[in-house]
Amino acid sequence: MEQKIKINCVIGVDPGAAGGIAVFIPGQKTKTVKMPKDITELRDFFAYYVENYKPIVFLEKLSVRPDDVAVQGDRAAMGKLYRIQKMMANFEHLKALIETAGIPYVLTHPLTWQTKLKLRVRGDHMEKADRKRRYKEAAAQYYPGVDVSLWNADALLLMHFGRWALVNEPKWVKANLPEREYQKLF
Numbered sequence: 001m002e003q004k005i006k007i008n009c010v011i012g013v014d015p016g017a018a019g020g021i022a023v024f025i026p027g028q029k030t031k032t033v034k035m036p037k038d039i040t041e042l043r044d045f046f047a048y049y050v051e052n053y054k055p056i057v058f059l060e061k062l063s064v065r066p067d068d069v070a071v072q073g074d075r076a077a078m079g080k081l082y083r084i085q086k087m088m089a090n091f092e093h094l095k096a097l098i099e100t101a102g103i104p105y106v107l108t109h110p111l112t113w114q115t116k117l118k119l120r121v122r123g124d125h126m127e128k129a130d131r132k133r134r135y136k137e138a139a140a141q142y143y144p145g146v147d148v149s150l151w152n153a154d155a156l157l158l159m160h161f162g163r164w165a166l167v168n169e170p171k172w173v174k175a176n177l178p179e180r181e182y183q184k185l186f
Contacts, residue, residue, distance in 0.1 A: 013060065023159070030143050104176070132150055136159055
């Protein structure tokens with residue numbers, strides 16, 4: 001017997017400092033907000049959805065690539081290394097905040113959601129700016145009532161992927177949830 005998932009709110013989070021958050025609630029207009037700079041604002045944001053809905057978060061998983069930490073000793077490389085360290089620390093804080101709020105979440109690798117939504121094709125070597133424009137166009141097609149821009153496109157697509165995965169691959173969702181979250185959703 002298939003278990004029913006107990007959620008009524010899907011949240012997509014693009015965790016970068018220039019990223020955003022997208023929220024889908026059936027029957028309501030899809031909402032997007034820029035990533036709050038203040039942890040209190042972010043805590044209050046998540047608290048609102050926990051108090052009023054049964055949310056799940058699809059959080060883009062950040063990871064460091066080998067070329068991110070290749071340092072040749074110049075200031076530019078050291079600056080990049082510092083930004084990567086700060087980004088990873090912010091990601092861990094965000095993840096802890098979601099856990100503390102008691103929201104079930106799924107860490108989603110960029111290649112997973114991009115491939116499942118047929119946005120990225122193996123061997124596709126588009127420039128980042130071109131790829132981001134393509135993602136913005138896709139988000140606008142999925143959510144024509146939303147003012148889609150570069151800052152919220154990935155969050156919208158993460159949220160859309162979450163909606164898609166809950167319907168089409170609930171076993172994948174369950175397998176990628178932290179184990180302690182199962183009872184909240186299934």
